[in-house]
Each structure stands twice: as structure tokens, then as C-alpha cells.
Amino acid sequence: MSGSDFLQLKPGDARPAGLTAWLTEGLRAAIAAGRLTPGDRLPATRLLAAELGVSRGVVVQAYQRLADEGLAGARTGSGTVVTGRGPERSPRPAADRRRTLHQLRLPLSTPDGIEIDLSPGVPDLSAFPRAAWLRAERAVLGRVTAADLRYGDPGGTPRLRSVLVGWLARTRGVRCEADDVIVTAGVAQGLALLAHVLRARGTDAVAVEDPGSRGALDQMAFWGLRPVEVPVDGEGLRVGELAATGVTAAVLTPAHQFPTGVVLSPRRRRALLAWAADGNLIVEDDYDAEHRYDRAPVAAVQGSAPDRVAYLGSVSKSLAPGMRTGWLIAPRGMQAELLAAKHASDLGNPALPQLVLAELLGSGDYERHLRGVRTRQRSRRDALLAGLRAHLPEARVAGVAAGLHLLVTLPGPVEDTVLAERVAAAGVLVQPLSWHRRRPGPPGLVIGYAAHPPDRLTEAAARIGRALNPPGRSRSR
Incomplete structure (x- = not known):
């Protein structure tokens, strides 16, 4: 390594009688921050002294203090190199980041067990x-x-x-x-x-x-x-x-x-x-x-x-x-x-x-791109709508004429969070309407369709129907 930029030091900040301590602390800080890592070669003493405007003896003494602390050492043909590590930052568990994203409802990946993600608002990125x-x-x-x-x-x-x-x-x-x-x-x-x-x-x-x-x-x-x-x-x-x-x-x-x-x-x-x-x-x-x-x-x-x-x-x-x-x-x-x-x-x-x-x-x-996207999205909407009508005939579907999602409501006193969990257990991710409201109101499911081809949406509708009306359960009319 050549030059002193890694130290981020200003010689004017040091007391004239404390130059060695000032430089030693700067070197320790560079090692602790990871700007210097084991194996890095420190600048030649004459070069560093000239750049910092101090005597060569100040640099020699600072290097010796690092050696005494086990942070540096002399190697034949390599000069003085870093041999120790600074205090390591404790790693943040990956679960912390996932928890934060979950609280923001911003997952970076599909949850485990989900095969078809029908979250609303996601366009066809392949297009x-x-x-x-x-x-x-x-x-x-x-x-x-x-x-x-x-x-x-x-x-x-x-x-x-x-x-x-x-x-x-x-x-x-x-x-x-x-x-x-x-x-x-x-x-x-x-x-x-x-x-x-x-x-x-x-x-x-x-x-x-x-x-x-x-x-x-x-x-x-x-x-x-x-x-x-x-x-x-x-x-x-x-x-x-x-x-x-x-x-x-x-x-x-x-x-x-x-x-x-x-x-x-x-x-x-x-x-x-x-x-x-x-x-x-x-x-x-x-x-x-x-x-x-x-x-x-x-x-x-x-x-x-x-x-x-x-x-x-x-x-x-x-x-x-x-x-x-x-x-x-x-x-x-x-x-x-x-x-x-x-x-x-x-x-x-x-x-x-x-x-x-x-x-x-x-x-x-x-x-021209938008015209192609609209044609694709219309066929996808039609596939999901037809599938819901076939497998969930008691449902009321709204928001059909435009957009990238449908709103499905079902008769009877139901909790849409429970419905969404049952659908998720079948491998399909949808959002409960209650996620998007603050006041009490009718339950529902918000179902996106833009990101999947028609055959996949037909399969998703069948799974939703089976999840909400399993065999042996009487359908509400």
C-alpha cells in the first residue's frame, strides 16, 4: 500500500508533543474499520512521514507500537504488514432484515410454500x-x-x-x-x-x-x-x-x-x-x-x-x-x-x-409496448375470472374492467385473513382486503393476475376454490 489516504488524518489535529500517539491511533482506527486488513503492506516509513509532514522517527515508533500490540510486523522483503484484526462488528442475523421487510410488507422473495404469488400491483416483468x-x-x-x-x-x-x-x-x-x-x-x-x-x-x-x-x-x-x-x-x-x-x-x-x-x-x-x-x-x-x-x-x-x-x-x-x-x-x-x-x-x-x-x-x-401488455393482461384477467367463476361461483368479483388485480368478496361472516391463510396453505399467495382498510368493513381477497400466464392463473383459481370450499364443506349461497 502506498500513500496515507487510508488513514483519514489531518496533521494539524495532532499536538506537537503527541505525534506518535496520534499516528498510532490513526493506524489502529484504520485496522478496526477494515480499511487495513491482515496482509496489507503499510507505506514505507519515509513515504508516510513525507506525506504527513512528520519526522521518520514518528512513523517508526508508531509501527513499533502496532507490532507490540500484535497488529503489525516486519516481513523480509515486504516491509511492515498488518498481522492482526480490529474489533469485529457483531453480525446482524438475516432474520432481522426479513422481519423488517415483513413489517413493511416488502418481501424480497416469495414466502416458503408459495408456488403462485398473486400479490396485487406486480406487473409482468418478463414483458x-x-x-x-x-x-x-x-x-x-x-x-x-x-x-x-x-x-x-x-x-x-x-x-x-x-x-x-x-x-x-x-x-x-x-x-x-x-x-x-x-x-x-x-x-x-x-x-x-x-x-x-x-x-x-x-x-x-x-x-x-x-x-x-x-x-x-x-x-x-x-x-x-x-x-x-x-x-x-x-x-x-x-x-x-x-x-x-x-x-x-x-x-x-x-x-x-x-x-x-x-x-x-x-x-x-x-x-x-x-x-x-x-x-x-x-x-x-x-x-x-x-x-x-x-x-x-x-x-x-x-x-x-x-x-x-x-x-x-x-x-x-x-x-x-x-x-x-x-x-x-x-x-x-x-x-x-x-x-x-x-x-x-x-x-x-x-x-x-x-x-x-x-x-x-x-x-x-x-x-406499442403498452398495446402488447394490455392484450396479454386482458387474456390473463379473463383466465382468472373464468377460473373463479367455475371454482368459486358464490364469489362476487369487482374491479374487472381495468388494472392488474381483482377484488373477490364472499357471502357470510368470514375473516379474510383466515381465508388468505387457507389459500396460502394451498400454495397461492393473495392479500386479505383487511390489510388495506383501517375501519371495519366487508371482508375480501385482493388477487393480482399480471405476473402469470393464463394456464397458471387457471390452476391458481382451482386451488383457491378447493381451499375455500374443500370436499365435504357446504357452499354458501
Whole structure:
């Protein structure tokens, strides 16, 4: 080893009469931290002395103290090498990490005994457009400039923001300009930025749907906003009950409510816009806007009130959640604060993936990919729906027209956590509806279908039917 960088020492910090002790402690700390490991060669005494601005005798004495402590020794032809180890950090059991992930409901692998994972919200990752992405990446790298790779606008590259404006206007009815768009690391970061600004403005609570996105609820709570649950029924969020809470901001999924699949009715939509017009903020999570099968999509609420809606979207359900790319379009009165928070958090998203996504959007490859995905997802939905109707005819299935999951409810007084456990025992993972609600309500199972081919979904439906109606058990009618 040559040089003294590994020591991370400043000679000016040492007392003139205590240079040997200062250097010895620095060497001990480097060994303890693992910057020096057994077998590493220490710098030559003259070299280290010159770099640190001390006499060679100080270095010789420090090396001798390490040798006396059994941490270093002289070897013929190798100089002084490290021979001992510093105090080892106690290992954290792997179970600790698994426990944390379980508490967050973020497993990195399928639980033991599960053969078919039907967790909602997971897209078909095998459908990622690798060839189109590679073509777009080559095109971008062929013309990218040095200026494109420097620290840029924390709100995102101008090219992606410009292309998103046209895409969102055409597909979702969003009204904005390129300077209104903030590119984020997914919807989660958009929620975090909004929570930061709302807290700074004195807001301490936010309304959330019940049942609703557990992720959005946990995000708001983590960043210091108290979630206030507002019930959802067959027309979507009960706006009258929202107004009665007195909160000034609400997070909701109006175009395709998670997890019920309900679309906010025209009557409720008008009421929501009237509530926002009184000085309140709608946070619109347009989480799976691309996945529509049997009806035309409902336009985003943002297009009706851009000055009262913070609109959130991402490519997590259309490309892959691991892309960590999304967008936030907020009322202009909030944008300066949001940009400052974005800059402070990460200085902006990586430039190259933004430019590649812009290329996909601009070339039409992104839209062609979505058409193929919709065709596949429709066939998968149909297979699961047909299987449930055949093997669980007493069930009521909702959320069929769009999205990546179905909501199944069964008659009778049942606990959906017990039902989910019985299904898991049959090798199929589903989520109980009670995971996504805070108030008491009807039980149900939330079943994703995007990640598996039709034959696998047919098998899953058969297993679910056998688990919930085993031989000898009379079916509820």
C-alpha cells in the first residue's frame, strides 16, 4: 500500500508533543474499520512521514507500537504488514432484515410454500421491452452531450419533461407545461415531497381512502402527516365525509380506486372539485392509468382543476417498479418548494434513464409496448375470472374492467385473513382486503393476475376454490 489516504488524518489535529500517539491511533482506527486488513503492506516509513509532514522517527515508533500490540510486523522483503484484526462488528442475523421487510410488507422473495404469488400491483416483468430499450439507449448515447451528463435541473431533463407533457395530455387529459413537471423516483418520492411541503406549511393531517393504498397511508404517516380515513363505496370516495373531516388535503385514486376498482362517479367527482375549490388540495395517484380493457379510460381529475390537484404517475406498472421513475405535476404555487425539496434530497434523477424513456415515448415504442401488455393482461384477467367463476361461483368479483388485480368478496361472516391463510396453505399467495382498510368493513381477497400466464392463473383459481370450499364443506349461497 502506498500513500496515507487510508488513514483519514489531518496533521494539524495532532499536538506537537503527541505525534506518535496520534499516528498510532490513526493506524489502529484504520485496522478496526477494515480499511487495513491482515496482509496489507503499510507505506514505507519515509513515504508516510513525507506525506504527513512528520519526522521518520514518528512513523517508526508508531509501527513499533502496532507490532507490540500484535497488529503489525516486519516481513523480509515486504516491509511492515498488518498481522492482526480490529474489533469485529457483531453480525446482524438475516432474520432481522426479513422481519423488517415483513413489517413493511416488502418481501424480497416469495414466502416458503408459495408456488403462485398473486400479490396485487406486480406487473409482468418478463414483458419489459428489452429490445426497444436497447435501441433507445443506443440512440441516446449516440447523441448525448457532455452538458447532458452534468448536474442539471432537479426537476428532470427538459427532453423527458417536454415529451411527458404531450403524452399525459393525449392519454390522461392532464393540463401542464414542461416546467410544471418534476421527474421523481416513483410515486413514493412524489408523496414524500408533497408531505414535506405540506408539513412545512402547517398541515398535520391528510385524508386517505378506506380501503385504500396501504403504501400511500404508510408514506404519509412516515413523513409526519396523520392519515384520516374516509370510506369508499360503490361510487368511490364519500366526498361528504371527506368535507366533514376538516382536513385540507386528500390522497386518492379516482380513475381506478385501489383496491376496490371503483371509478369515482360523476356526481362525486363534481363534489370533489367543489371541495378542492374551497382551498383544499387533491393528491391524485393515477397508479395504473395504462391498463384499461373493457371501457374508455376516465380522464384525470387534474385536467379539471390543475391549480388544485397534485398529479402523480410512474412507469412502475407499465415498465417495471425497479425503474424508479415517475412524475409529479403540482399546482404552480407549490412548485418552488417542491423543487427545493427534490434538489435537497437527491439533486435530481439519473439523466440517462430519463433520456431513454423520452426516446421510447417520442418514437412510439412505449405505446406499442403498452398495446402488447394490455392484450396479454386482458387474456390473463379473463383466465382468472373464468377460473373463479367455475371454482368459486358464490364469489362476487369487482374491479374487472381495468388494472392488474381483482377484488373477490364472499357471502357470510368470514375473516379474510383466515381465508388468505387457507389459500396460502394451498400454495397461492393473495392479500386479505383487511390489510388495506383501517375501519371495519366487508371482508375480501385482493388477487393480482399480471405476473402469470393464463394456464397458471387457471390452476391458481382451482386451488383457491378447493381451499375455500374443500370436499365435504357446504357452499354458501
